[in-house]
């Protein structure tokens with residue numbers, strides 16, 4: 001990734017004093033502080049969006065990345081019971097499932113380049129069972145990039161095997177793991193952890209596992225679950241802790257703000273507003289100056305807000321996903337999967353150019369402003385009106 005310029009940021013004239021101060025700070029190669037980040041939440045959303053979009057353009061031009069992937073959630077059986085989770089089931093409970101090898105292999109469809117594997121902490125599975133999921137996926141398609149298991153799952157494997165994270169990660173890599181997903185971070189606040197996920201690892205352990213992975217050459221992503229009981233200050237604090245980790249041990253590809261789906265948790269009555277979503281995306285683009293990408297995760301944002309987020313600093317749309325189960329167990333209103341043509345359509349509508357990537361951000365195919373592949377191959381955009389699979 002080339003060093004970002006400041007051309008687009010320098011060309012902006014901001015009206016709001018807080019956004020203007022943020023622009024000046026970024027132009028001087030300074031960093032936004034915790035206080036700056038919190039203050040920006042009170043700024044006009046369109047001003048924030050203009051600045052965040054300029055930052056994204058200085059990094060990526062008009063390119064927006066996506067992947068053709070499948071999400072694989074091999075089991076929803078989980079020994080924990082986080083208050084915000086509508087996905088997990090106790091062993092034997094109605095709706096509990098554990099996939100067979102055939103079901104797992106069926107997720108490895110011929111056209112995908114990435115598989116994203118996360119699930120529950122099964123009471124009966126051994127570490128080898130989790131390794132098998134990766135081995136089977138990789139055996140079906142050796143060129144597949146495997147992004148698997150959150151820091152919460154890695155910590156669980158450490159306790160299962162009584163081995164340190166370095167050992168667990170090395171075994172996963174031998175099985176075929178290429179990168180870690182960013183899940184399980186929730187929000188780095190001990191107050192929130194005690195309230196809604198007290199059995200789960202906290203900030204320190206999550207950051208430690210990602211730091212170990214990065215030092216071993218295993219890249220990762222980072223998420224933030226927002227829109228429940230956390231404060232805006234806790235959101236910004238979360239971003240700053242991630243920024244510090246990326247300074248110490250680089251290895252993050254993307255930051256992924258996840259809009260909390262209230263489902264039947266009873267924690268909040270409704271999902272964060274689209275304005276709050278767009279402000280969170282824009283502010284994360286401004287604070288996380290050492291992250292390559294901020295992702296617009298359409299599964300949780302919904303297609304309309306995800307599409308708008310492309311003009312508010314997001315430079316990645318995640319992927320086509322297929323049969324997503326976790327957010328949809330919490331009654332997410334987005335479709336369960338999207339055709340490649342739908343991704344291209346969203347990016348073209350935002351006035352940007354699509355780049356298909358794999359889990360390691362290697363370019364698979366670039367598209368022009370008109371949505372046609374630059375390599376001249378026949379693309380799926382002709383069918384772009386049919387956005388959902």
Ligand code: SF4
Pocket residue numbers: 078079080081082085086087088119120121152200
């Ligand atoms: S959030 Fe993860 S660890 Fe917590 S109950 Fe749900 S599946 Fe289990």
